[in-house]
Amino acid sequence: MAAFLVAATERPNWKCEGTLERELRARGFAVIAGADEVGRGSLFGSVVAGAVILSSDRPIRGLNDSKQLTPERREILCERIQERSVAWAVAAVDAATIDRINIYQASRLAMKLAVTRLGRAADFLLVDAVRLDLDLPQEPLLQGDERCHVVAAASIIAKVFRDRAMCQWHEIYPHYGLANHKGYQTPEHIRALDLHGPCLMHRFSFEPVRARCPYPPDLHGRHALFAAEAPA
Numbered sequence: 001m002a003a004f005l006v007a008a009t010e011r012p013n014w015k016c017e018g019t020l021e022r023e024l025r026a027r028g029f030a031v032i033a034g035a036d037e038v039g040r041g042s043l044f045g046s047v048v049a050g051a052v053i054l055s056s057d058r059p060i061r062g063l064n065d066s067k068q069l070t071p072e073r074r075e076i077l078c079e080r081i082q083e084r085s086v087a088w089a090v091a092a093v094d095a096a097t098i099d100r101i102n103i104y105q106a107s108r109l110a111m112k113l114a115v116t117r118l119g120r121a122a123d124f125l126l127v128d129a130v131r132l133d134l135d136l137p138q139e140p141l142l143q144g145d146e147r148c149h150v151v152a153a154a155s156i157i158a159k160v161f162r163d164r165a166m167c168q169w170h171e172i173y174p175h176y177g178l179a180n181h182k183g184y185q186t187p188e189h190i191r192a193l194d195l196h197g198p199c200l201m202h203r204f205s206f207e208p209v210r211a212r213c214p215y216p217p218d219l220h221g222r223h224a225l226f227a228a229e230a231p232a
Helices: 019-026 071-084 095-101 103-116 149-172 187-196 219-229
Strands: 032-038 047-053 087-093 124-128 138-141
Touching (some): 019 124, 032 103, 032 149, 071 149, 087 103, 095 103, 124 149
Parallel strands (some): 032 124, 124 138
Antiparallel strands (some): 032 047
C-alpha cells in the first residue's frame, strides 16, 4: 500500500473529503478508525487524544481540523460525532507523565489509549503524523486532521474535551487565565508564570516553565497530587 505520509515541503492544499476512507473501504477495510491528539504544545495539563470510528450510514457534514473551526462549531460537531459515530473514545496523559517520558511519547501513548478504549475493534487506523504501538494496520498522515474525516473527528472531540478541562482547571487556578489560552504559551500565560510561578499542573520539562522554576517538584509526588486534585 502506498504510504500516505509526504514530506512537509511537499504539503499540498488538503481538503477534508473522506477520500482516504473511501479508498480503504474499496480495498476491503470495513471498520476504519482515526486518532489525533491536542495540547502537545501547551505548557499546562494533559495531552488529550481522541479516537473515532464513523458510520458510513450517518455522515457528518463540516468535519475538519479542529484548529480551523470556531469553539461553537466544535461543540456542535462533537455532539454529532458522539451521537452518530460507531464508536468514540478520549484519553489523556497527565503533565507528570509528559515530563517523565517526553511529549512525543506521551502524545503517542494518549492516542494508543484512546484507540484501545473504542467500543468496537477497528481493522484499519489512520493517525495524525505518527505510528502507534498497536497490532493494527495503520497509516500515519501528514496533517491527517485536514485530510480525512475520521482523524478530523478525533481531533474535534479531543479539542472539545481538553478545552472543557482547561475551563475546569481555571476555576482552581484562575490567576493563570487558562480559560482564555487553554494552557498555551501566550503573553498572558507567561506574565502569570512570571508573577506566580508554575503550579503542579505545569509541564516542568518545557523550557518556559522550567526557566521559572529551577527546582521542580518530585514527579511521583506531583502525580499523586494530580490524581487528588483532578476535576470531576
